[in-house]
Every structure is written in structure tokens, then in C-alpha cells.
Amino acid sequence: MTIPKEYDPHIIEPKWRDSWDMSMYHFNWKDNSRPQFIIDTPPPYPTGNFHIGNSLNWCYIDFVARYKRMCGFNVMFPQGWDCHGLPTEVKVEEIHGITKNEVPREEFRNMCRELTVGNIEKMRQTMLNLGFSTDWSNEFVTMEPEYYSKTQRSFRQMYDMGRLYQSEHPVNWCPRCETAIAFAEVEYDARETKLNFLHFDGLEIATTRPELLAACVAVVINPEDDRYKQHIGSTVKVPLFGHEVKVIGDEAVDPSFGTGVVMICTFGDKQDVRWWLEHGLPLRKAIDKQGLMTEIAGKYKGMTIPECKQAIIEDLKNEGYLYEQKSLDQNVGMCWRCSTPIEILSERQWFIKIPNDEIAKAANEIEWLPEYMKVRLDNWNNTMEWDWCISRQRLFATPIPVWYCKECGEAMVAKEEWMPIDPTTQQPPEACKCGCTEFEAEEDVLDTWMDSSITALHVSGWLTDHEMRLPTQLRPQGHDIIRTWAFYTILRSMAIQGKRPWDSILINGMVLGEDGHKMSKSLGNVISPEEVIKDYSADSFRQWAAIGGSPGSDVMFRWKDVVSASRFFAKMWSIYRFSMSHLEEYEHSEIDASELKVVDKWLLSNLNRLIASVTDSMEKYQFDEAFKAVRGFTWDVLADNYIELVKARLYGEDEAGKKASRYTLYVAIDALSRMLAPFAPFFAEEMFSRIGDGSVHVQAWPEVCDSLIDEDVEKSGEFIKEIASNVRRYKSEHGMALNAPLEKIEIYGSLDDLTDVLGATNSPVEMIDGEPDFEHVPVNVKPNMGMIGPKFRGQAKAIINALTEANPKKIADELATGKVVVEVDGQTIELEPECVEIEKEVVSAGRAVDVLDISGVPVVIIR
């Protein structure tokens, strides 16, 4: 068996990637004998670039999927693509040098489709390169008819339930994109603006939005405000425009802000909407969908909002209405996509009702990891004031399956059996209730979250022949989309199936660049996973993902983590190559514990503890903890100690000893390849390929064998290890070669088996009963805080002082008689022997020797 000296991931990784039969990762819909573990994978937006943030999240998912599969679960790790959206429309316009209105609707959609197909392919490739165990038999693409017909059917079902309705209602509107947007799509930015103070027909008001004077429908003051309360019920004339508006009272007005008088416009901000609804005020639309002033703005008609603002301020000044301006810091709501300040317009739109209690209840049934992330959802849920606006004025999206009768205007919502359907190209197969067969299509489309909020339903087999498997077991996602994707998915799952979408939600952090800032193109700190694979390897990238931070916290990308990951693989490879060279003629079979030496049992005891702790960490999704444990064991226990200790046996003539060490090595390599499999699928596969049959990825996760965990064995093993490493250090300090023989080593203790000590020190070793020919001089008294503290409470400090100040020799003598006595504040206190420990120094008595103290046992070295 020839094993190359160096591990070359650029050969090994493509080899396995191209030869793996991916059907081993397929979910079995018919199998009910194994527990299911369905993952509601986030469908990424197909930008064509599977970035490092996606990759971190997918690494977490893959660790879980592979681990659960090895533990015997029927795992589904599906892959979806959330295709619809504005960024693709913008990109297509850019690529083809057109605007979307210049080509027919269908042609434009096809261009978007084509671009998306290509982008998906690029991202798939990166995912394969990273070694994810994706179940490609359960891939879904939201722009495909099979998927979006489900989006449309969910629309119909929720319409029938009365959870979905159409209405004229204020919506957030982006005048640049010319579309309604949801609150989740509004971002806030601090800006400085001017607060304008106006004479307002006998009152003084302060406003940041004088351009909306034409839309003013009332003036409001606090009813407790003695300065103004007599005005309530009267009317005032709006400056410049002259229409009369009511003066009303409302406690929400802060008398200390501005003048204490506020004008209500339809609509300047969210508060205007609240007042408008509460007081039943009229509607005056001064801004149109393009963000231009309307008819009612009179001479300002057709101006943009900033133009109008400037013109009105000029006129107010000239007419003497404006008497003061003050700077004001204000947070402006903007479109998340284009940063244009949003307006609130009243438009006919489709809405989904938000059942806050139902969502809160479902959120409580879900296990949140980390737990505090649930607070973010609760906070969001508790502050929702309007329903979810689901219609968008865009093209590349799922069509709203609705027509309006040309005769009676009645909306006809398509039946489920007609779907998928595009009302703009297809007519309903039935006449309207009024008998008319002429219809006008709904041209609006659905918010993309309408597609992606049914992923949990989709992957559970909703609307298929398969058995419905909701709830899924795990939703892995970033904390940035809790208020969108998590929120909407819970809402839809509860509405349509009356069940929570998942048992658990695992929140991952964001990836930060090496400078500690969030990765962004403008900061120039972007690293692509492909770059890391090319320079190091996919397994090294995955190892960074595992140990870079714990799930939930933001993780910094650091090249040195990748470097140290690749060093670990070099080390592991070296261990593996060494082990395999000794396992060439080895046939594995179970052997009796009595055939094993202390050092073998010590290794196996440690190995089983490792399995227990790694399993525990994996169950808690603590990947960093799990991998660090594997790494620590491999490097410190196996390589630096076990292998050094058993070399003599492996190279020696004693067949029994050789067999025991080979057995132990084999067991360790086997268990390590399995525990590495979720993290480093390529490396683990290469390891396993020479010791087992089939892929490591269809093997069982190692089980803990409790009978092998033995504290006495660990103590003896540790003792041998300590002797070997102390002797090694001794030689190093004395400038001796590490394999140079010493004249003799005397151990004044008890050990059953000296084989490995002999081997590791390459020197004659003698075990001697009784005390050595040296003097033990007590040099220090160490009080045991853990014993003294709880027992003596307030006196503990004084006792500790008395002990440390006492003559160590005296205390040691007392200890020999069984009790230690100290004087504290004139009081005599008797301490149990456990309360005190004596540090001793072994003093040489004339011989030319060196003495090592190894866990209290004197070891004498004769050079």
C-alpha cells in the first residue's frame, strides 16, 4: 500500500467529488422505519455567486445533515432557489441595455429566467466544490411552474380562509421602483432635516414636510395643552392652498415638540396614518406613484418632491408664513434596494392579515438556538401595525391569479385546478357571476416572500402524493432575516396547515472580513469560498466554518484559521500514513481487553471520552467545541503521546504487544475518520477508503463503549505518558538526542508493565519498592480552598493565612499523624488531612543523579 507522503487536496477533493454517488444523500419518502430529519434549507437568491455568508450557513447545515445521517436519521437536505425579485430585473436591463417597459412582458420575463438558470448553475458548482451533501432529488426552483403553482394555490387557499384580502390602504411606496414594499423592506437612515415653523391661520405649527401642505387634512393638538385647547373643534385655512381643515385633539401630540401643533397629511408618516384612521379624516393624495405632485398641488403639479419642497418654502417665506427653521435629526425610511426615501401612499393592494397571537404561540413551540434570538421575532411581532402588503408592481415574479370583470368589476380569483396561471396571458375558463366573459387581468405580482415563505410546506411534501411531513426538524438561517423569512414562514405554515413549520431554528451569524467589518464590495474585504478552495482546500474552508466561532455569533474570516486547518490535515495525514504502514498485514477483529497494555487502554479510554463529548457537542450544534475536541485528541493524545509510546512495540518482535498496538491504532483511525466525516468529507473519505468498505458517509456514527472508560487505567496511562515526556524533556534540556540511552531509570512506585516506558525512553528501567535513598523536604503548604471554604466560612481566610505562614515541616509532621492543628484568633482548630496538601522537594543525597518528580512519584535518572 503506497500512500503519498503529502496530502494533496487538489487531487483528492476533485477525485471524490466526481466519483461520489450523490443518491446516498437522498431522502427516502417511503421509509418510516427511521426517524425523519428534514431541513428547511434557505433558498438563496441566484446572484450567480455563492458567497462566504451562504457558505458558512451551508457548512453548518451540512455538519448537521451528515451527522444526523450517520446517527440513523432519514435526512433531507434539499436545495431551493428563490428566483424572483428586483435585482434580476435590474441586471437584465443592464445586460441588454433596455428598460423593462421597452420589451413585451413575457419576453422580459424570459430574459430574467435565462439569467437565473445560468446563475443557479454557477452556484451549484461552488456547492459541489464545498462538498455539501445536498439532496438534489429534492431541489426546487421558485420560478418553475411546479413551484409557483403552489404559491398561487396558497394564495387561493388563504383567500378562501378570509386571511387574504384586497383593499385600498396606505402602503409603503418606493417612487423610484414604482412599487409597494413591505415594512420588512424599509431601512432607516439618520439624516438631518429642517423643522419649519409656520403661521397657520392663527395657530403656529411645526412640520418637516411643507411640501405636503396640499395633502393636509387636519391640525392636531394635545387636549391637555392649555395654550391651544380652546381651538379644538374650530377650522383653520391651510396656507397657500386655502382649503379649510378641522382642528382636533389627540393625546399622542407631544406639546414640547415644535410648537405643540401638528398638521396631519395623507400621508407624511406612520403617525399620520394612525390619526387618519382614528379620526375618520378625508384623503388628499398630493403625491403620485412616480413621486410627482398631483392635481391638488395646484401650481406645483408635476414637480418632484424635493423640487416642490423648495418651491413651497420659498413661497411660504415670501408670503410671510414661514417664521423660523430649525435643524432636526430624523430617521428616514428608505427602500432597502435603492435607498430612495419611501412615501406612504394609499393604494388598492392585496394584503395578508397578521395573526399576532397565532405567530407568538407557534414561536413558543419552536426551539430557538441561541434562545435569545426569539426575542427579536417577538419584538417584531408585537410592533406590527398593518397587515402584510403582498402585491408588487414588478414583472419577474409569481403572477397574482386574479381577473376583474369588465362589466361589474368583481374580482375573480383563479381556482386551484387552473394553476399555474398567468392572468395577463390567459383568460378564466368561466364567466363572471354577472354573466360577462370579458375580464381585465390583475397586472400586479406577488412579493417574493410569498414564494419563499412556503418552503417548509414544500419540502414536507405539501400538494404532492407523498405523505405530509410537517413540521420539519430544522430551519437554519441568518439573524438578518428573522423578521422576514422566519416570520412569514411561521405565519403561512400556521395558516395553511395549522402547524409550526419546524421543531428548531438554528440562527447563524454574519461573516465579517479580516478587518472586523461586515464583508462588502465597497469595503473591499470580500473573500470568495472558491478562492479559499483554490489556495487551500474545501475541507480547510469547512474547518474554518466549524471553529471560527460558535453558531449565532458573527464569525470573522481569517486566513490563518484556514492555514492552521490545512496544517491539521497535514498532521492527520502523517498520523494516518504512519498508522497504515503498520496496518498493512493487519486483519481487524475484536480482541479481549486482557490482551491490551495499559497504554492501549489509556488511549481507548480517552477515545471513548472523546466520542461522548463530540456527540454531545453535535447534539447541541456546538461545532466549534466538537471539532476542537477531535483536533486536540488527535494532536496531543494520539500523535504526541500514544504513537511515541508504542513505536517500540510496533517495530519490535513481540507479536502480542504489536497486535495490541495495531488494534488500538486501527480503532482510533476508524473512529476519527467517522468523526471527521461531517466536517471534512473529502479527507475523511480518503482515510476511510483504505480501512473500510464503501463510503464513510453511509457509516454509523461511533458509539461510546462505557466499559472502556476507566479512571484507573487513565491514571496509570497518564503516569507512563508523564514519565516518557519528562524523560524526553530531560534529554532535551541536557542536549541529548531523544533516542540516546540513559544508563538507568529508577521508578519508586508501582507499575504493572514497563514495556512502553522502556521503549519510549530507550533505557533500562527499574521499578523499586519503597522509599528512595533521598530526603523529602516539605517546602510548601497548599490549603485546599474547596474544602476549607465551605466548611469554615468566615474563618476560612484566617485558617488559610495560618497554614501558609506555618512551618511546612511542622504541618507535614502533623499530617503524618492524621490531623493538622492551627491556632486562629486564640482558638485551636483541627483540620482533616484532605484540607491540606504538602509540596515536597526531593533532595539528592550525594549520588550523581537527577530526580524527577512525576505526580509525586520520584523517578531517578542515572546518566
Next chain:
RNA sequence: GGGCCCGUGGUCUAGCCGGUUAUGACAUCGCCUUUACACGGCGGGGGUCAUGAGUUCGAAUCUCAUCGGGCCCA
């Protein structure tokens, strides 16, 4: 303005339902070719655990305040 998270050697981090000398990695310094590995081994230096107060016999750990950083929301 409200809420959440976080401050531990030069850098990043573990510990955080209190208990002797604070974990590990990277970096740094010194020594070593040793029948797996120099991408290695052995050893060293480096920390008032953000600051201040409190609880306690005892605080990195619990409480409060202050300062600093980040995130979410209004």
C-alpha cells in the same frame, strides 16, 4: 428613545448555575533532524479577565453603575 449581544496576554478565543497556579490557537523568543510529520517536536516570555462599587470566607464567573464596541427596532 427602547431592546438584545459583547469587552479575557500583541491578535482571536475557551471558561461564565463562584473554589487552589485562567484554556487554546495564531504571533513571538530559544533549543532539536528523532526509523509519521520542520506544515514537525521540546521549552520560554507575555494577562490588574474594560473600569468602579457591591454580595461572599472567596468573583473572569453573581448584582449595580460607568465607559467602549456591535446588532435590531422606534
